[in-house]
Structure formats: C-alpha cells, structure tokens
Amino acid sequence: MSPIFLVAVPEASAAAIAAFHQRELIWAAGQLAALALPALLLFSGLGARLRSLSARAVGGRRVPTLILFAALYLVLAALVSGAIDWWRDMPKDVAPWLVGELAPLLARIVAAVLFLWIPFALMRRFPRIWWALAASALVPVAFLVLVALPVVVDPLTAHYEPLKDKALSATIATLAARCGVTDIPVFIGGDDDTVVGLGPTKRIFLEEDIQKNETSGQIVFTVSHELKHYVIGDNWTGLAIIAALLFAGLFLVHVIGRRAVGRFGIERPEDPAALPLYMLILTAFWLCVLPVFNWEARHIEFEADRFGLELSHQNEAAAQLFAGWIRKDGAMADYDLFFKLFRQTHPSLAERIRFANTYRPWEKGEKLVYGDICRPET
Template sequence: MVRKMGIYAVLAYVIYGLFFYWYLFYFADTKLPFEYQGSKADPATFLNGRELMLSEEYSKIRNLLFFLSTPFEWLFYFVILLFGFSRAFKRWAESTSKYKLLQTAIYLIWLSFFAYVATFPLSYISYSLSKTYHISTQTFPSWMKDELIDFWINYGTWLIIVPVIYWLMKKSKRWWFYAWLLSIPFTLFMMFLQPVVIDPLYNDFYPLKNKELETKILTMADKAHIPAKHVFEVNMAEKTNSMNAYVTGIGSNARIVLWDTTLNQLSDRQILFIMAHEMCHYVEKHIYFGIAGYLLLSLLGLYLANRIMDWAIKRWGTELKIPEKRDIRSLPLFLMIISFLMFAASPFTNLISRYEESRADNYAIHMTKDPEAAITSFQELTKSGLSQVNPPLLVKIFRYDHPSMLDRISMLEEYEIKHRKQIK
C-alpha cells in the first residue's frame, strides 16, 4: 500500500508537470489581441527582436519552474511521511536530548535540512536561469549567503511557531482558533521588524543619496498628506539588473524603498510616477487591508488544516506513520496542507492585489499627470525583467499579484488620449 501511494504521488506530479509544460510551451497564446498591436503596450514597439525572443523564452521557463516548485514541496512532505523519515527525525531527536523543547528543535533542524536539500536543485536552476538571461548579476557565494539567511530565518520562525501549535493541540480541540489569536500580535511584530531587522540582513539600506530627487518626492508626499521624512534606496545592482520599488513595514517603521537599479535606469519623471504609485498604498492603507485579509485567510486556513488533518490521519494514519495529530510526526502533513491551501487561495489573493495595484496606477497618473513617463517606466520595467506583456491566463491567475503590463500600459494610453482631448 505504501509503495502504491508513493508511485501514485510521483505519477501525479509527473502528469501535472507535463500538463503545465504543454500548456506553457505549446497551448498558451501570449500574442497581443489585434486591437493592441502597434500600440505602446505592444512589446514589438519597445523591444528589439532578440529581446522579444529572450523574454518569451525566459518567461516560459520561469513560469514552468513556478508551477513545479510548490507541488514538489507537497510531494516532498508526502514522501517524508510515507517512508518514515518523520518518525526517524523524532527518534533521533529523542535519543539526542531528554528535554521536549530541545527535541522539537532537533526534529525541526532535520526536517528543515532535508527540505532544503530536496528543493535546492530547483532553487539553483532558477538562479542559474536568471544568470543566463542576465537578470541576475549575483555571484554564487552571494546567492548562497542569501539562501542560508533564508534557511535560518525560516528555521527560527518555525522554532517559535511549532512548539506553540503542538502545545495548543495537546491542550484544546480548538487549538486552531487559539493559534490564530496568537498569530495576530506575532504577525504585526514581524511586519514591524521586517524593515529594520530582517531586510538589512540581505542588503544595505540608506536614505536616498540624490537629495534633489528626494526633495521632489517628499514634496509630492506632502501634497498627499504623507508624513514621510526619508525615501530609502537599497543596493541591488550587485544582485540584479531588474528594477523595483515597494512599501514595507507598519507604523513608525513603514518605509518607501527604491532599488538603486531603478534610480540608475529611470529618469526623475519616471521615478516620480513610481513613487506616486507607492504613495497610494500608504494613502489607501493597502498594507493594513493586506494584513487584515491575511489574518482572515489564516483563520480559515488553520480551521481547514485541523479538519483535513483529522480526516487524513483517520484514513491513512497507519500508512503515513502518524499515530495522532498531536504527535510532532504529523508536522509534514500540517505543512503540506498549509502549502496546498495557500496555493489554492492564491487566485483570490492575487485578484485583490491586482485590484489594489490598479488603483495605485490610477492614483499615480492622476497625481503626476505624466502619461509619457508612466508608460515608458513600465516599458523599461518590462525590458529589464524580460517580462511577458500578455501572460497566459493560468500564469496571471496563480502568479501575478500585479496587473499585466498590457493592462497597465493600455490604461495609461486611455488616460493619455482623454487628457489630450481635454487640453484641446
């Protein structure tokens, strides 16, 4: 029975992978609708032939890696349970220490290590791909440093969360609700900590060096009633050629951040449009709506995880080597279910995010009234990241938390046409 379940799981993953390979490379049509051909949203108007070819190649492979990565995580956790590795991790932990907390920490380090080793090939392929297409400029030692930082941050986070969850499981059948209540202050604390503790582990952040540009940005922020004193830049040129800007943190630790690649590759007018976009997220409190939405979804997720775990252990507990839910050996099952639920929820969360990003684009163009700078900034972003202007439907649904460049540039073109009519 165990062997059959393992074979079926691997076979399902292979069929799933072949489907997405066929969908992305043979079925999906990324050509622009006829009415957009020749417009400013048409990549043929701002990319040369080689760039067009590279953007299609890179996007297809990157999208395939995305669709392969998350289900591979499910397959890994399933195999860990099916072949008794989770039971072995617990046995090794118990033979190493007599203290429960230390046993949990040892179990987690074994599980984290095996997960890292299993997923490393896909991570390295993704890194190598971005190097091949000249998106990444990061050296291998620098990339490995970031990978190890990720590993220890994830391990430290789970070292806090897992003992609490399993303690609650032993105390109450409504553990999922109490775990959710505790997750609220923890989430807010981590969001507050992110800009000043976690992000600087990866890169150096400092106030914008271009004081003339900073003055323009702060003047615009003042008009929007944003009490900003600084705009931060981060040194990303040593890692990537792509561009980005974002809002991070909450409360007094909230920051607007610009990558130095954005500063190096865009004009002041283009940067002001991007900054106006980021200011909208602050003005319309998108960060706080995002936190509220995340917490609501996490409540539903924990409830469903509890129900699914009960059902799975009752039906396949013997095959999965899980005697009961409260046993630490059930952790891979819990992580697999949470990962699946997050993937299943991504179309909804991406839809909400695309709506907020669309509002931010509208806010930015009405604030700056500079459609040329806005359109060319999106064209440059497309070029630097070799992005698809019109991604396949499933890619857009599961992967895009921003509107496609076709949607964004065509909206700006409509504004530009209306603006010209108003001037006349």
C-alpha cells in the same frame, strides 16, 4: 490640453520569453516538490518511522522528539528545494551558493526549535480551539514583523539612505502635501520601488539607480504610484489578508488533523508524525488561495496606477517606463493563464501601458476617483 501621445506596446524578445517560461517551470517544480515531499512521507509511512527513530534517539521525550523530527524534515525539504535551486542558479562558484542555501535552512531549524512546540502544546492542552489560539498569537507576530521589516530586516539585504537629491525631495514633498502628508520618509536603496512597514516605520523605498533608470517625469509617476500605497495604507490590507489566511489555514489543519488520527501512523493530533500532513495541508491551501491573493494584489496595483496618474498626469512618462521594462529588462508584455493565476501581482505591462495611454478624466472635467484624497494640481 496636451496632445495625446500613445505609446505602443513593445513585443518581448524570443530570449526573454524563453527565460520567462524557464522561470515558470522552475517555480512550478518547486511547488510540486513542496507538495510531494510531505505527501511521500505521509502516505508511505516513512514519516511515522522517522518519528519513532527520533523518539528513540532522545529517550521518548516529547518536545525533543518533535524538534529532532522537524529538523530532519527541514533537512529533507532543503535537499529537495536545493536541487531545484541548483537547476535555477547553475552556480559556477559553489561555496557561496552553498552558504546561501544553508543559511535559510539553519534559520528554519532555529525557528522550529524556538517556536514549533507552541502549536503542538496548544493542540494537547486545548484540543478544540488550539487553532484559533495559535492564529490569534501569530497575528501580532505578523504585525511586528511588518513593522520591523524596514528598520531591521531590509537594511541587512541592501544599503538604504535618506533621499539626498534636494530637487527630487522637493517634488516628492509637494506631491505628498497635496495628499495631506507632511515629512514623508523616502529612502534610496535596494532594487525595488515599494512601501514597507506599518504605522511609525512606514516608508517609501526607491530603487538605488532610479535617477539613472528613470526620467524625472517617470520618477514623479513612480513616487505618485507609491504614494497610493503609503496614503491608503495598503500594508494594513496585507496584514488583514495574512490574519485571515492564518485562521483559515490552521482551522483546516485542525479539522483534517483530527480525522487523520489512527491513519498514517499518526497517534494523536499533536504527534510529530502529523507534521508532514500539516505541511501538506498548509502548502495545498496556500496554492489554492494564491490566485485570489494575486487577483486582489493586481487590483491594489491597478488602483495605484490610477492614483499615480491622477496625481501626476505623467501618462506618457508612465507608459514609456512600462514599455522600457519590456524593451530593456526582458519583461513580458502579457502573461499566460498559469502566470496570471499563480504569480502575477501587478496588471500586465500591456494593460498598464494601455491604461496610462488612455486614462485622462481630468481633461474631460470628469470626477477623479481619488479627488477627495489628493488636491488637484494648481
């Protein structure tokens, strides 16, 4: 039995705490703005007037009216979120910052041109069940996006390459083999350790500088944590949650949308003037379920720590890794309630350090939670 070494929870610096609260404030402002803009357009009647102007500009044709109105809406939303991003970034170099703001706006407008007519056409053709049809159509899209993410989207934002370090590869292969996984795809790149993709594209990404930032014991723990997401297939849980949210969110749009006809200048559920109402419903719904979503994510991550400790026995390395994030990277040890409800997808670092310090069931001969999934070390 190894002597038990307890890692103390460091305290975050005053500067880190101030920066943390600033980020919380900016996030909250962004969410309030995302609610305020559609509410303003809806309740002031400005949205309905903008719809009438759009209709006049394109000769009253249905789909072009919807697209023009949606594009105007997206520009207004980008102006509001741009102001908040300016506050967050305080860019010294304005030109590249503007490009960074305009590119997603353009992408959103293109997406609206290509796809927004679909739910509105469904509302007109199938007024009772359009929401179920739209959600059913979106689930496979979400599936394809999750599958395509690591092979199409992620390589656009960072350079990934297969792990070259032979010793590290061998260590990872041994860990994975204990859990019945052969030929585990591990790539180095980006700034996060994560498991992305679904089915054939599922792979582990390790941050670019992991060998600089982590000791070998810490890397073994990190990989063991990620192996939990890989082996248990946590991304399928993610897809199931997305599917449930799509059905519930669009059902709410359906129920509230029908009752809103005749108010706020909305003439029919598929009236483009209803778009701000639908944005308001979906944003409010998302904010209401976010605490539940985060609670579930924290549970998944807590279990990944447990899995990682059971597989690697790297308790001290793990605790030191988390403590280092507080000491060196300006992370918080614990969070306030607001952050916990709306932002926190992992257990707090203080909780993770305490758990790594104390979770050693194998030393007492107790049954491991993941003992049936991964063979114990031999």
